[in-house]
Amino acid sequence: MLNVQLLKKRINFVTIASLLFSKGVVFSLIVNYLPQPSQRATTTMSGLESYVNNTVSIITADGRNFVGTLKGFDQTVNIILDESHERVYSMTAGIEQVVLGLHIIRGDNVAIIGQLDESVDSKLDFSSIRGMPLEPVGCIFHPKGKSIICTVFRSCQSKNLQLTLGGLQNKQKMPLDAYDLYSELWRTVVINGQLEQLTAALKGCSTDSEIIRYIRQVVDEHGMLEFIKPKGDGKDESKAIACRKRGNECFHPKVRKYVKAVEHYNESIALAEANSETLAIAYANRSAVCFELQEYEACLENIRLARQNPYPENLLGKLAKREAECQNKLQSNGGAEVSEIREPKLSYKPNPSIPHVSDCLELKEDSQFGRYLVTNRNLSAGDVVIVEKPFSRLLAAQLRYLNCDYCHQDVFLSLIPCESCSFTMFCSEDCRKKANEGYHSVECPIIKDMHFLFTKVILMALRTTTMAISTFGGNLDELRLHIESIDESNLHPFKLDWTGISPQEVYSTIHVLATNQKQRTPGDLTQRAIYAIVMSEVLFGKSQRLNELCGDNESHRDLVRQLIFRHAQTAPVNMHSLMYMDYAPDADEEQFRQESLGCGSFPILSMINHSCAPNLVRVTLSSGCVAALINRPVKKGGQLFDNYGYHHCLDALTDRQSGLRAQYSFKCECEACRKNYPLYFSLKRIELPPNVVHPINNDEFERLREHDMQTALNKMPDYCRFINTFGGQYPCYDVSSVQEALLRCFQVIFATQTRKLKYKDLSSL
Ligand SMILES: C[S@@+](CC[C@H](N)C(=O)[O-])C[C@H]1O[C@@H](n2cnc3c(N)ncnc32)[C@H](O)[C@@H]1O
Numbered sequence: 001m002l003n004v005q006l007l008k009k010r011i012n013f014v015t016i017a018s019l020l021f022s023k024g025v026v027f028s029l030i031v032n033y034l035p036q037p038s039q040r041a042t043t044t045m046s047g048l049e050s051y052v053n054n055t056v057s058i059i060t061a062d063g064r065n066f067v068g069t070l071k072g073f074d075q076t077v078n079i080i081l082d083e084s085h086e087r088v089y090s091m092t093a094g095i096e097q098v099v100l101g102l103h104i105i106r107g108d109n110v111a112i113i114g115q116l117d118e119s120v121d122s123k124l125d126f127s128s129i130r131g132m133p134l135e136p137v138g139c140i141f142h143p144k145g146k147s148i149i150c151t152v153f154r155s156c157q158s159k160n161l162q163l164t165l166g167g168l169q170n171k172q173k174m175p176l177d178a179y180d181l182y183s184e185l186w187r188t189v190v191i192n193g194q195l196e197q198l199t200a201a202l203k204g205c206s207t208d209s210e211i212i213r214y215i216r217q218v219v220d221e222h223g224m225l226e227f228i229k230p231k232g233d234g235k236d237e238s239k240a241i242a243c244r245k246r247g248n249e250c251f252h253p254k255v256r257k258y259v260k261a262v263e264h265y266n267e268s269i270a271l272a273e274a275n276s277e278t279l280a281i282a283y284a285n286r287s288a289v290c291f292e293l294q295e296y297e298a299c300l301e302n303i304r305l306a307r308q309n310p311y312p313e314n315l316l317g318k319l320a321k322r323e324a325e326c327q328n329k330l331q332s333n334g335g336a337e338v339s340e341i342r343e344p345k346l347s348y349k350p351n352p353s354i355p356h357v358s359d360c361l362e363l364k365e366d367s368q369f370g371r372y373l374v375t376n377r378n379l380s381a382g383d384v385v386i387v388e389k390p391f392s393r394l395l396a397a398q399l400r401y402l403n404c405d406y407c408h409q410d411v412f413l414s415l416i417p418c419e420s421c422s423f424t425m426f427c428s429e430d431c432r433k434k435a436n437e438g439y440h441s442v443e444c445p446i447i448k449d450m451h452f453l454f455t456k457v458i459l460m461a462l463r464t465t466t467m468a469i470s471t472f473g474g475n476l477d478e479l480r481l482h483i484e485s486i487d488e489s490n491l492h493p494f495k496l497d498w499t500g501i502s503p504q505e506v507y508s509t510i511h512v513l514a515t516n517q518k519q520r521t522p523g524d525l526t527q528r529a530i531y532a533i534v535m536s537e538v539l540f541g542k543s544q545r546l547n548e549l550c551g552d553n554e555s556h557r558d559l560v561r562q563l564i565f566r567h568a569q570t571a572p573v574n575m576h577s578l579m580y581m582d583y584a585p586d587a588d589e590e591q592f593r594q595e596s597l598g599c600g601s602f603p604i605l606s607m608i609n610h611s612c613a614p615n616l617v618r619v620t621l622s623s624g625c626v627a628a629l630i631n632r633p634v635k636k637g638g639q640l641f642d643n644y645g646y647h648h649c650l651d652a653l654t655d656r657q658s659g660l661r662a663q664y665s666f667k668c669e670c671e672a673c674r675k676n677y678p679l680y681f682s683l684k685r686i687e688l689p690p691n692v693v694h695p696i697n698n699d700e701f702e703r704l705r706e707h708d709m710q711t712a713l714n715k716m717p718d719y720c721r722f723i724n725t726f727g728g729q730y731p732c733y734d735v736s737s738v739q740e741a742l743l744r745c746f747q748v749i750f751a752t753q754t755r756k757l758k759y760k761d762l763s764s765l
Contacts, residue, residue, distance in 0.1 A: 048070070048073055048077075048113065050115075051070045051113070051115050052070050052071070052072060053069060053070065053071070054069070054070060054115050054116075055067065055068065055069055055070075055115070055116045055118055055121075056068070056069075056070045056081070056113055056114065056115055056116060057113075057114055057115075057116045058079065058081070058105060058110060058112065058113050059111045059112040060105060060109045060110060060111055061108070061109050061110070061111045061662070062109060062658045062659065062662050064086060064658070065086065065087045065088075065089070066081060066084055066085070066086050066087075066100070066103065066105060067084060067085055067086075067087060067116060068081030068082060068083055068084025068085065068100070068103060069081060069082045069083050069084070070113075073107075074107070077107035077110050078104065078105070078106055078107045079104070079105040079107070079110060079113070080102070080103075080104055081100075081102070081103045081104075081105065082101070082102050082103075083101065084100045084101065084102070084103040085097045085098055085099045085100055086098045086100060087126075094125075094126050094127035094128055094129055095126040095127075095129050097126065100652075103652075104650070104651075105655075106651070106655070106659075109655075109659065159188065159191050159192050160188075161184055161185060161188040161222040161223075161224060162222065162223055164184050164187070164188065165180075165181070165184050165224070165227045166227075168180060168184065169227065175227075175228075175229050175231070175452070176227050176228070177452060177453045177454070178228070178453045178454055178458070178530060178531050178534045178535070179455075179527075180227075181219075181224050181227060181228065181530060181534065182526065182527045182530045182531075185218070185219070185222065185224060185526070185530065186523055186526065186527075188222065189218075195522075198218070198522060198526070199522040201214050202214065202522050202525055202526070208562045208565050208566060209558055209561075209562055211525060211529050211565070212529050212532055212533065212558075212561050212562065212565055214529075215526055215529035215530060215533065216529075216533055218526075219530065219533055225533075225534070225537055228453070228534055228537065228538065230446065230449035230453075230538050230541070230542065231448075231449060231452075232445065232448075232449070232542065233421045233422055233423060233445065233446075233447070233448040233449070234420070234421070234422065235271055235272060235273045235274070235420075235422060236271050236422065237271075237272065237273055237276065237278055239271045239422075240267075240268045240269075240271035240272040240273075240278045240279075240282065241268070241278055243264045243265070243267040243268035243271060243282075244264065244265060244268040244278070244281060244282055244285060246264040247261045247262070247263075247264030247265040247268060247282075247285060248261075248285065250264060251285070251288065251289060251292075255764070256292075256763055256764045257763065257764050257765070258289050258292055258293055258759060258762070258763035258764075259402075259412065259756050259759065259763060259765060261285075261289050262286060262289050262402075262412050262413060263401045263402055263412065264401075265282050265285050265286045265289070266282075266286070266401040266402070266412060266415050266425060267401045267422075268282040268285075269282045269283065269286070269415070269416075269417050269425070270400075270401065270417040270418070270421075270422045270423070270424070270425055271422045272417075274419060275309055275310065276309065276310070277309070277310050277311070277312060279309045280306045280307075280308075280309035280310055280311035280312075281306070281311065281312070283302045283303075283305040283306035283309065284302070284303070284306035284311060284315070284318075284319055286302045286413065287299045287300075287302035287303045287306060287319070287322060288322065289413070290302055290413050291322055291325070291326065292762065292763070293413070293759050293762050293763065294329070294762065295413055296326040296327075296329045296330045296333070297330070298413040298414050299322065299323075299326045300323060300326050300327075300330075301414055302413070302414070303319050303322060303323050303326075305416075306319060307319065341622050341623075342749055342750055343387070343621055343622075343623060343625075343750070344384040344387060344619075344621070344627045344629065344749075344750050345384065345387075346358045346384055346385065346386075346387065347382075347383040347384045347385065348360050348377070348383070348385075352499075353494075353496070353497045353498060353499060354493070354494065354496075354498045354604070355498065355499060356386065356387050356388050356389070356498070356604070356625075357385070357386050357388075357604055358383075358384075358385045358386070360375050360376050360377045360379070360385070361373050361374070361375060361376075361385055361386070361640070362374050362375075362376055362494070363492055363493070363494040363607055365492075368669075369609050369639070370514060370609075371492055371514075371607050372607065372608070372609045372639050372640075373607050373608055373639065373640045374637060374638060374639050374640070375634055375636065375637070375638060375640065376636060376637070377636050378633065378634070378635055378636050379615075379630045379633065379634040379638075380630065380633055380720065380724045381630055381631055381632060381633060381719070381720040381723035381724050381727065381739075381742060382629070382630065382716065382717070382720035382742070383629070383630040384627055384628070384629055384630075385616070385628050385629075385630060385640070386604055386605060386626075386627065386628040387621070387625050387626075387627045387628075388602050388603070388604050388605055388625055388626055388627075388628075389623070389624060389625045389626075390576075390578075390600030390601055390602055390624065390625075390626070391464070391467065391506055391507065391509075391510045391600075391601045391602070391603065392439075392460070392463045392464045392467040392510070392600065392601045393408070393463070393578065393598055393599065393600035393601070393624070394456060394459055394460055394463045394598045394599055394600070395408055395597070395598040396456070396596045396597055396598045397451045397456070399597065399598070400423060400424065400425065401415070401425060402415075403425075403597070404425065404426050404427035404428075404431050405418075405424045405425060405426060405431075405435055405440070406426055406427075406431035406432070406434055406435040406438075407427060407431050407624060408578070408597055408598060408624055408752075409427055409622075410580075410754060410755045410756075411427040411755070412755070414427060414428075415427060416428070416429070416432065418432070418440065418444060420444050420445070421444045421445065421447060421448060422448070423447050423448040423451070424440060424444070424447065437470060438466075438467060438470045439463055439466035439467050439470060441545045442466045442469065442470075442539070442543050442545045442546045442549075443462065443463075443466055443543070444543075444545075445542040445543055445544070446538050446539060446542045446543055449538060449542075450462060450535070450538065453534065453535075453538070454531065454535065456598070456599055457571050457572045457575060457599075458531050458535075458568055458571065460567065460571040460575050460599055460601065461531070461532075461535070461564050461565075461566075461567035461568040461570075461571050462535055462539075462564060462567075464510060464563075464567040464570075464571065464601055465560065465563040465564050465567055467507075468507050468510075468511070468563060469549065469560075471503045471504055471506075471507045472504060474549045476549060476550065476553075476556040476559055476560075477556075479559065480555075480559050482504055482507075482508070483511060486508050486511060486512060488512050491508060491509070491512050492509070492512070492607070493509045493603040493604050493607065496508075496509065506603065509603035510570070510601050510603060511566070513570040513573070513574045513601070513603075513606050514570065514573050514574060514606075515566060515569035515570050515573070516569065516573055516664070516665040517569055519665035519666075520569070520665070528565055528568040528569055529565055531564070531565075531568045532561050532562075532564040532565035532568055533561065535564050536557065536560050536561045536564055539560070540557060546560070570601075571601070572663065573664060573665075574601065574602075574606040575599050575600070575601055576599060576600055576601075576602055576605055576606075576618060576626060577596055577597075577598075577599050578596070578597040578598045578599055578600055578620045578624075578626070578752075579594045579595065579596060579597055579619075579620045579751070579752070580594070580595060580597040580620065580751065580752040580753065580754060581593070581594060581595075581707070581747055581748075581751050581752065581753045581754065582594070582595040582754050582756075583753075583754050583756050583757040583760065583765065584765065585760065585765055591705075591706070592705070592706075592707050592747075594747070594751075597620060597752065600626070602626060605618065605626060605628060605642075608628070608640050608641065608642040609639065609640075609641060609642070610641065610642060610643060610644040610646075610660065610664065610666075610668065610670070611641030611642075611643065611668075611670035611671065611672065612643070612646055612647055612648040612651075612656050612668060612670050612672035612673055612677070613632075613641075613647075613648050613670060613671055613672035613677060613730065613731065614631070614632075614641045614642055614643040614647075615630060615631065615632040615633075615634050615638075615640060615641050616628050616629060616630050616631060616640055616641065616642060617629055617631050617643075617743055617746065618642065619746050619747060619750050619751050620751060620752050621750055621751070621752060622752045622753075627750065628640070628642075629746055631723065631739050631742055631743065632723060632727050632730060632735070632739065633723070633724050633727040633728075641670065644660065644663070644664060645659075646659050646660055646668075648672035648673075648677040648678070648679070648731070649679060649680035649683070649736055650679065650680065651679075652679065653673060653676055656668060656672075656673065657673065672731070677731040678731065680733070680736060683731055683732055683733040683736060684731075684732050684733065685732065685733050685734060686726060686729050686732045686733075686734050686735075688726075688734070692722075692725075694722075694734065695715070695718040695719055695721075695722045695738060695741075696719075696737060696738060696741050700714075700715055701741060704741065704744050704745065704748060705744070707748045707753075707757075708748070709748060709749065711748075712744070712745040712748035712749050713745075713749065715741070715745055716742065716745040716746075716749070719738050719741050719742040719745060720742065722734075722735075722738050723735055723738055723739060723742065
């Protein structure tokens with residue numbers, strides 16, 4: 001009934017669309033609950049097209065084997081199989097084939113896809129084949145999906161890590177990343193029969209420092225670090241000129257892709273040497289775009305920046321003419337219109353000690369859930385219970401030439417560059433200064449390499465560590481003493497008074513977030529220790545600022561490694577994605593969609609546990625805060641539940657359970673898992689009383705999809721009322737679909753929106 005258009009934008013094949021339409025899938029659910037794209041393997045999958053409608057065999061990261069007809073996939077390798085089954089291997093019985101029918105496999109879980117040779121396959125006697133069940137290969141955090149494929153397919157069984165790494169480097173024709181190093185080391189350990197020894201050694205380590213030291217020995221034994229070759233970063237005139245040319249192509253009157261043009265000019269600005277003609281021309285060209293976008297104030301500012309640099313004399317007249325035209329326009333247009341930003345307010349009195357949290361929330365702890373939040377009053381759909389700002393945050397790399405690295409605002413017409421690196425831009429001198437004082441002075445020389453070497457989850461470990469260091473004014477002794485004074489078993493954010501809290505105390509609440517270290521396998525711990533070793537080596541090798549802070553003190557370096565190691569464990573478990581609503585008119589009919597803005601660490605939101613049938617959603621606000629909004633009634637005494645990317649409407653029970661166990665180390669026993677709630681297209685419909693009209697009306701929903709604020713404001717109370725009245729009948733199609741519509745209202749009213757939208761009539765987007 002709702003949202004069928006959304007389907008087309010995720011999956012480009014009409015065949016899949018018709019398949020799922022017929023089953024009534026609401027695709028925005030998929031959009032909203034699948035993990036963020038950067039969390040998933042984003043392999044280029046053009047080769048996959050040839051497999052469509054053929055039988056394929058897929059090995060997933062959690063070690064399962066699915067066979068079925070490939071019906072389609074999207075750019076993040078979410079796969080749709082039809083007539084599928086799972087092959088379960090065992091050493092004591094033949095291969096079991098569990099029939100699944102239509103089955104969706106999430107992109108982040110796909111390790112290998114290959115076409116099945118049916119002529120060979122059909123001759124196999126499955127009952128007589130024995131095979132070891134596959135081990136999880138853990139691709140969830142791999143940045144590009146490439147190594148998994150290399151790792152599993154590689155026939156080379158060399159016991160010498162240097163040989164395999166060298167071979168891999170030649171084969172990939174590009175530098176290795178940190179995951180490559182880990183996966184090759186792990187394979188070598190297994191081939192050499194050293195797994196037991198390594199496991200025993202890790203078990204014998206009683207501190208993080210000992211784990212890192214032991215893994216460092218293994219890394220050094222194999223000479224692994226020489227394969228990490230950071231390229232460094234810096235200004236580059238020829239690249240700056242090339243970017244400007246790309247900008248000019250987009251600016252051409254027949255193309256008029258103005259936002260794209262600005263993105264290229266911004267890259268040119270970031271790459272240009274300070275006080276260069278290239279820099280001046282890039283600013284001047286950006287001023288031309290501003291003029292076309294009728295942003296006259298910004299145009300004047302860009303003209304000023306161009307003139308501050310050696311702009312070619314023979315072109316100065318052109319600038320002066322543009323300047324005069326701008327001034328005329330400004331005089332005749334009056335002041336610029338200011339768009340209203342709506343910030344949700346807490347629905348109940350704030351907690352006197354934690355003003356960003358409603359006073360009805362309490363923190364509890366038990367052996368099943370660890371720490372968790374409960375409400376001491378009934379909550380209703382639409383209630384706002386938390387509005388929290390992040391301690392540390394990281395901008396998505398693909399937005400680096402559109403958004404400010406510090407405040408994340410997409411003020412792309414007025415970004416200024418970092419004075420040293422080519423990877424970071426800011427919206428103002430103020431943000432540039434704050435970023436440098438906070439994290440950037442340490443990260444500046446290595447941030448570009450870090451984005452190549454690590455995924456964003458692991459980069460959050462870096463950012464949280466650099467923020468921790470700056471929180472203590474760079475004084476590593478003080479930071480160490482502070483950490484040593486924390487009683488981890490007894491500290492949580494509800495124990496602190498946030499009204500006058502110091503940044504150091506805020507860091508304490510981040511420091512004690514769950515690491516799940518006890519549940520981590522030796523392979524997992526090795527992986528994270530390698531990340532900490534590689535990251536700190538690159539930092540110590542290139543970051544002058546960090547070397548100044550550490551001096552000759554080896555214990556300072558040790559502290560940095562330990563913090564990165566710790567946050568490489570806390571980040572994947574606790575970090576939250578920051579999202580914005582993008583506008584992409586040619587991405588099929590669904591013009592607005594949630595995209596990744598980055599990620600952040602949050603002391604209070606991190607206390608919320610998961611359910612596959614959650615009762616709240618998170619929305620990233622323009623202020624950079626994240627709000628928790630209730631989307632299903634919660635009774636007094638009930639626990640608040642977030643969704644960690646595994647929703648019963650979208651994922652089958654076994655997929656959810658294995659995914660949550662692999663990523664978050666717990667066995668989910670939520671209501672949806674206990675009662676095996678159906679997938680969305682199998683949900684029952686409820687019979688509404690004759691006086692109740694279903695609140696989703698197609699015309700209004702269409703306007704919501706177009707992000708019409710008035711419709712969102714009008715419909716939100718209706719949707720909340722419906723959910724609050726019929727929420728007791730969950731799970732049912734009616735409540736789930738209205739929850740989706742309510743989420744869209746939250747997004748229209750409160751979520752960070754792209755500024756591009758403002759230019760939809762002036763520019764091709
Ligand atoms: C973001 S933290 C949530 C707060 C956590 N309970 C704590 O004590 O810090 C995520 C971790 O909490 C635990 N967790 C989350 N949801 C859970 C659930 N439904 N049942 C049991 N444990 C859960 C898992 O250990 C998971 O890795």
